[in-house]
Amino acid sequence: MPERPEHKPALADKATVEGSGIRLEPLPEGHLLHVIGAFDGDSLANALPTAGLATSTVRAAGYQQWYITGEESLPPSRIALLADHLKGRGFVSDQSHGRIRIALSGPRAADLLAQGTAVDLDAAAFPIGQSAVTLFGHVSVQLTRTQAARFELTVLRSFAEDLYEMLEHAAAT
Amino acid sequence: MASLISCPHCGVRPKEEFTIRGDASLARPTGDADAGVWYDYVYLRDNPKGRHKEYWHHSSGCRRWLIVERDTVSHAVHTVSDAALAKLGGAA
Numbered sequence: 631m632p633e634r635p636e637h638k639p640a641l642a643d644k645a646t647v648e649g650s651g652i653r654l655e656p657l658p659e660g661h662l663l664h665v666i667g668a669f670d671g672d673s674l675a676n677a678l679p680t681a682g683l684a685t686s687t688v689r690a691a692g693y694q695q696w697y698i699t700g701e702e703s704l705p706p707s708r709i710a711l712l713a714d715h716l717k718g719r720g721f722v723s724d725q726s727h728g729r730i731r732i733a734l735s736g737p738r739a740a741d742l743l744a745q746g747t748a749v750d751l752d753a754a755a756f757p758i759g760q761s762a763v764t765l766f767g768h769v770s771v772q773l774t775r776t777q778a779a780r781f782e783l784t785v786l787r788s789f790a791e792d793l794y795e796m797l798e799h800a801a802a803t
Numbered sequence: 804m805a806s807l808i809s810c811p812h813c814g815v816r817p818k819e820e821f822t823i824r825g826d827a828s829l830a831r832p833t834g835d836a837d838a839g840v841w842y843d844y845v846y847l848r849d850n851p852k853g854r855h856k857e858y859w860h861h862s863s864g865c866r867r868w869l870i871v872e873r874d875t876v877s878h879a880v881h882t883v884s885d886a887a888l889a890k891l892g893g894a895a
């Protein structure tokens with residue numbers, strides 16, 4: 631028996647859903663770092679290459695709060711590198727196991743999301759790279775537009791399956 | 804409409820994303836204040852008709868406390884500011 635329980639991805643049992651004009655897929659449980667600090671998002675983005683996170687993306691999560699995310703799973707030493715870099719200015723909290731990312735894409739993606747959230751998803755109001763912490767139904771999510779017709783939803787781990795099933799249902803109807 | 808709140812950090816959001824705490828103009832008495840003063844502070848509330856300031860927490864958004872000035876008759880929202888920043892003298 632292993633000393634510690636093995637990590638099982640929250641959406642391991644969920645398959646990618648392809649419907650007409652819609653694609654729903656669970657994303658790899660890479661890294662998700664919550665950063666809080668009195669600086670701006672650009673200076674945080676500029677700090678990423680120095681901390682060895684050049685391929686990660688920064689998402690605004692409210693006043694002086696961000697999530698840094700990417701596909702790769704990071705060992706504590708790599709996270710410590712970023713924490714060291716921000717020392718005295720900001721704090722890093724590893725949420726990699728706490729939050730799950732789901733991708734929704736296709737020409738129907740925005741319409742489907744509009745069924746659950748009040749955020750204005752018009753490309754002018756919510757351009758590529760824009761992020762919002764909001765509700766999808768009764769579930770708290772962070773919504774990001776990553777491409778013109780592609781969005782990512784980040785959700786607390788315990789709500790991931792429920793949200794995925796809500797989206798599966800919406801995609802099928 | 805008070806059912807839409809314009810968060811200074813997040814933009815326009817429905818009231819379902821917020822938790823309301825109540826009157827933002829109340830001043831908390833000091834610890835050694837008279838019991839009568841505390842009674843008034845804890846239990847007695849105005850029920851204003853017209854403009855009124857309230858604390859709204861953007862609990863399903865940026866999680867900041869806001870001060871929302873709204874009209875209790877027309878539900879029009881006049882101003883929304885970040886409560887902590889407003890106390891520090893900023894505009895939010």
Ligand SMILES: [Zn+2]
Nearest residue numbers: 810813861865
């Ligand atoms: Zn907000």
